[in-house]
Amino acid sequence: MLELRLVQGSLLKKVLEAIKDLVNDANFDCSATGFSLQAMDSSHVALVALLLRSEGFEHYRCDRNLSMGMNLGNMAKMLKCAGNDDIITLKADDGSDTVTFMFESPTQDKISDFEMKLMDIDSEHLGIPEAEYHAIVRMPSSEFGRICKDLSSIGDTVVISVTKEGVKFSTRGDIGTANIVCRQNNTVDKPEEATIIEMTEPVSLTFALRYMNSFTKATPLSSIVTLSLSSDLPVVVEYKIAEMGYIRFYLAPKIEE
């Protein structure tokens, strides 16, 4: 028996909006520690890892480890029917081939039940070691979203370079080039507006902007985004989910052959 009750149902709505265009079908894994997902896009160039810890749910019952295969587009369609202030409860009986999403309005005067068929998805999970990164950039997520959007109107790849001056985002295309430098500025009065750079050594990597723009769909989840970079490793773009966990996007670099 699985019953997960999330008072802040809007978090789950935002998570699906963030991943439904990157990944079509995925397995949600439920265990005592929490509700998680790891999936790659169809080209295996990007990977998303989601964790919602059990403590973040008002009620978390998961009798035994369970993996539920879902079509994320269909799941997003059902979650769109939940109000932003609704409480969302996920329910699944052992051995059943459906999952139920229950939406309760804050005043409990409207209760909705949406039932969706589960799918069999044989997804291979990748082992992702916790790594030491050459550079970690923490910046306003709205700023990062704006940069990716602006640069993608000029070119289709972005070079992200971190030096002691700051982090530089560069692109080039038929009409010309663009360079955006964000300097460290932890003097701002609001912490969520600070740009903080930790660097052990300079790093410069090239990525496809199409995927970066897809990741920024997670912006509504957190006012801060962190970019973790190491030479010749995928970048990790992480949006923390308030007191619950995180959504991490990994993107393989484009490397000079």
Add this chain to the structure above:
Amino acid sequence: KLQQKKMTGFFDKR
């Protein structure tokens, strides 16, 4: 020529 790498080239299947 820039070659787009894949995630499976960096992390092993569990």
